Amino acid sequence: MNKPIVSLRGLKRSFEQGGQRIDVLRGVDLDIQPGEIVALLGPSGSGKSTMLQAVGLLEGGFEGSIAIAGERAEKLPPDGRTRLRREHLGFVYQFHHLLPDFDATENVVMPQMIAGTDRETALERAQSLLTSLGLGHRLTHRPSQLSGGEQQRVAVARALANQPTLVLADEPTGNLDETTSDTVLGQFLELVRGEGSAALVATHNERLASRMDRVVRLHDGILA
Numbered sequence: 001m002n003k004p005i006v007s008l009r010g011l012k013r014s015f016e017q018g019g020q021r022i023d024v025l026r027g028v029d030l031d032i033q034p035g036e037i038v039a040l041l042g043p044s045g046s047g048k049s050t051m052l053q054a055v056g057l058l059e060g061g062f063e064g065s066i067a068i069a070g071e072r073a074e075k076l077p078p079d080g081r082t083r084l085r086r087e088h089l090g091f092v093y094q095f096h097h098l099l100p101d102f103d104a105t106e107n108v109v110m111p112q113m114i115a116g117t118d119r120e121t122a123l124e125r126a127q128s129l130l131t132s133l134g135l136g137h138r139l140t141h142r143p144s145q146l147s148g149g150e151q152q153r154v155a156v157a158r159a160l161a162n163q164p165t166l167v168l169a170d171e172p173t174g175n176l177d178e179t180t181s182d183t184v185l186g187q188f189l190e191l192v193r194g195e196g197s198a199a200l201v202a203t204h205n206e207r208l209a210s211r212m213d214r215v216v217r218l219h220d221g222i223l224a
């Protein structure tokens with residue numbers, strides 16, 4: 001078997017709320033193989049976003065070990081985590097967080113230029129990703145000129161712009177109607193598979209989860 005792209009061992013996270021301690025993650029173990037698309041299911045408040053934040057290396061406060069591509073993130077200084085995030089991870093959120101003053105293409109070009117790609121290559125990749133998501137006719141539209149589903153597809157293109165080994169998606173179609181959600185998720189899965197990326201996708205939608213390679217369930221702070 002290949003070396004996992006993500007390996008979580010004994011991942012724990014607690015929060016203090018009104019003088020009370022809530023143990024949200026109580027020892028999560030998970031391996032994700034390269035190219036594997038894993039659905040993370042669990043009811044509202046079960047800790048799916050908290051788990052994605054841990055793997056995304058965006059927040060501290062976790063106990064346990066988080067290895068990304070074989071590197072132990074919890075042992076790295078902040079700039080090491082930033083490097084690991086840039087080299088390996090792409091993010092899609094429920095609300096797209098696109099830059100409102102930039103058009104669809106520029107929103108996908110930007111992260112590539114930050115990563116050091118030259119502008120011409122970045123433009124070509126942005127246009128190719130957006131076109132493969134059915135947005136070839138929306139390349140110069142700003143977010144406010146796009147529908148919710150189109151905005152979310154731009155966010156998918158942006159997440160894949162730097163060819164991440166792992167895409168982290170938190171309810172990526174959660175604010176879309178059922179039909180649009182199905183279409184966007186289908187395009188997301190097709191693109192992620194085509195790119196050979198792995199993905200961890202948080203959702204509470206069983207039907208959407210069944211379209212992924214494997215389903216894991218967060219319950220009482222551990223994965224069933």
Ligand SMILES: Nc1ncnc2c1ncn2[C@@H]1O[C@H](COP(=O)(O)OP(=O)(O)OP(=O)(O)O)[C@@H](O)[C@H]1O
Nearest residue numbers: 015016017024042043044045046047048049050051
């Ligand atoms: N910064 C925080 N401070 C205090 N409690 C928090 C914080 N972040 C999350 N929690 C609590 O942790 C629990 C898990 O939250 P989380 O957002 O991870 O759940 P979720 O499964 O993603 O939920 P949803 O499906 O509704 O998005 C919740 O009870 C939440 O109130």
